Amino acid sequence: MVDNFLAKDRNRILIVGGGYVGFTVAQQLQKRIKASGGIVTVVDPNPYMMYLPFLPEVAAGSIEARSAVVSHQQYLSDCELVSGRVTGINHAERVATVQTIADGPVLEIPYDEIVVAGGSVTRAFPIEGLGESAIGMKSIEEAVAVRNWVLERIGIASQTTDDAVRRRALTFAVVGGGFAGVETIAELEDMARTAVARDPRLKVSDLRFVMVEAMDRIMPEVSKERAEKVVAHLRSRGIEVLLNTSLDSAVDNHLKLINMKDKSPAGEIDVDTLIWTAGVAANPLSKSSDFPLDERGRVRAGADLRITGDDGPIEKAWAAGDTAAVPDLSGGGVGGFCVPNAQHAVRQAHVMVKNILAAREGRELQDYYHENIGAVAGFGLNKGVANIKGVEFQGFPAWAMHRLYHGAAIPTIEHKSRVFTEWGLNMIFGRNTAPIRHVRDPRLNFQSATGQEVVRTKIKL
Numbered sequence: 210m211v212d213n214f215l216a217k218d219r220n221r222i223l224i225v226g227g228g229y230v231g232f233t234v235a236q237q238l239q240k241r242i243k244a245s246g247g248i249v250t251v252v253d254p255n256p257y258m259m260y261l262p263f264l265p266e267v268a269a270g271s272i273e274a275r276s277a278v279v280s281h282q283q284y285l286s287d288c289e290l291v292s293g294r295v296t297g298i299n300h301a302e303r304v305a306t307v308q309t310i311a312d313g314p315v316l317e318i319p320y321d322e323i324v325v326a327g328g329s330v331t332r333a334f335p336i337e338g339l340g341e342s343a344i345g346m347k348s349i350e351e352a353v354a355v356r357n358w359v360l361e362r363i364g365i366a367s368q369t370t371d372d373a374v375r376r377r378a379l380t381f382a383v384v385g386g387g388f389a390g391v392e393t394i395a396e397l398e399d400m401a402r403t404a405v406a407r408d409p410r411l412k413v414s415d416l417r418f419v420m421v422e423a424m425d426r427i428m429p430e431v432s433k434e435r436a437e438k439v440v441a442h443l444r445s446r447g448i449e450v451l452l453n454t455s456l457d458s459a460v461d462n463h464l465k466l467i468n469m470k471d472k473s474p475a476g477e478i479d480v481d482t483l484i485w486t487a488g489v490a491a492n493p494l495s496k497s498s499d500f501p502l503d504e505r506g507r508v509r510a511g512a513d514l515r516i517t518g519d520d521g522p523i524e525k526a527w528a529a530g531d532t533a534a535v536p537d538l539s540g541g542g543v544g545g546f547c548v549p550n551a552q553h554a555v556r557q558a559h560v561m562v563k564n565i566l567a568a569r570e571g572r573e574l575q576d577y578y579h580e581n582i583g584a585v586a587g588f589g590l591n592k593g594v595a596n597i598k599g600v601e602f603q604g605f606p607a608w609a610m611h612r613l614y615h616g617a618a619i620p621t622i623e624h625k626s627r628v629f630t631e632w633g634l635n636m637i638f639g640r641n642t643a644p645i646r647h648v649r650d651p652r653l654n655f656q657s658a659t660g661q662e663v664v665r666t667k668i669k670l
């Protein structure tokens with residue numbers, strides 16, 4: 210069946226997705242499986258594992274984009290890497306269909322064992338104008354684009370003589386008050402404040418940051434009291450936090466808000482920047498498989514991380530991370546299942562490696578058990594919140610914990626060193642607030658130099 214670059218006649222463990230779970234499992238198994246004559250094959254459209262908790266800091270220019278991604282080629286050198294998207298899994302036949310990148314060939318990859326680790330996707334709603342006006346915060350590309358975009362808006366505001374243009378350029382809205390949304394708006398506000406303070410034509414009070422949250426609270430990961438303190442902190446920085454408020458439409462970047470309690474209008478805002486962080490959903494790729502799914506589209510897994518249907522575990526099929534419904538035996542999850550976070554994903558990956566090896570050697574499998582140790586969040590330089598085993602911190606200690614935890618948690622010594630070095634340099638020299646121009650249109654200069662018609666990308670953000 211296979212007539213391409215794939216290894217032939219090798220016992221193959223196919224890993225779908227090289228993110229937190231996939232990267233960790235592949236890294237730990239690659240040498241052992243290769244030594245036993247097999248091969249670990251990792252399929253991912255991205256050539257890297259993204260350290261997602263760093264996206265807000267990448268968007269705020271505190272960390273370079275490349276330091277927040279871990280190259281598969283460099284660190285999974287004993288794996289077989291396929292750049293593509295799994296579009297179907299037929300476990301009965303032990304074959305996965307892969308659309309390789311750039312409309313390359315469609316591969317049918319046979320395997321013996323599979324790890325489903327495709328993560329989650331941004332969950333959006335059918336809101337008029339949202340697709341055209343907004344950007345998510347779920348990929349490194351989005352974080353890079355947001356940094357440049359926000360700094361460009363500040364540059365535009367500095368030059369314009371039109372009040373409406375300036376107001377719009379300096380108005381930034383984030384929808385979604387979970388960890389990602391709060392960190393994103395707080396980090397961006399910190400960066401924008403620095404950039405504006407360096408511009409004699411603008412005032413910090415010209416900036417307008419608005420967070421829109423449909424629930425009556427933000428950050429479900431921390432206690433209600435702590436969340437209220439975070440709201441107070443954000444408001445003390447001038448960030449408007451609109452609770453019980455939802456985005457009704459975003460046509461032409463004109464936001465119409467509604468009150469969630471009585472569905473009455475809750476204001477209208479013109480923005481140049483709209484960032485959507487209102488939740489994630491399981492990767493829809495699982496729907497193109499013959500694996501059992503729960504009502505949220507997650508692959509059903511047992512506590513030992515084997516994919517499990519009504520008739521019990523399915524042979525040689527594993528799932529973990531955001532894409533899987535893994536029972537939370539600590540009793541701390543939502544609906545009895547682990548919540549989608551990195552804390553679970555990386556620990557599940559370690560248990561999965563042990564279980565894959567144990568199953569091969571006929572040993573007993575172990576169940577995944579993890580009690581939530583808490584959460585840390587950074588809100589810009591020297592600001593943050595943390596909840597470690599029920600003890601809550603804020604301000605500098607929380608921010609320092611956030612940096613220490615994530616700086617130590619990003620895979621590889623190389624990346625830890627890069628991140629800590631960048632933080633250190635930023636402390637000494639301040640952060641760089643120059644936007645890189647024309648990232649979306651890198652050929653503009655060359656087009657004009659060669660007399661071609663200059664074609665600008667039409668996207669807004």
Ligand SMILES: Cc1cc2nc3c(=O)[nH]c(=O)nc-3n(C[C@H](O)[C@H](O)[C@H](O)COP(=O)(O)OP(=O)(O)OC[C@H]3O[C@@H](n4cnc5c(N)ncnc54)[C@H](O)[C@@H]3O)c2cc1C
Nearest residue numbers: 226228229230261262295327328530531549550551552554
């Ligand atoms: C902005 C942000 C901040 C966060 N901050 C925190 C935090 O502070 N603490 C915390 O615990 N968690 C945090 N999280 C959540 C955490 O990052 C995720 O829970 C974790 O990444 C899940 O790991 P995973 O391996 O399941 O998925 P991922 O790490 O997302 O990996 C999935 C991989 O699958 C690949 N893929 C997708 N579709 C396909 C396909 N069809 N075929 C092949 N490959 C595919 C993707 O390219 C990706 O590489 C944050 C998330 C975001 C977005």
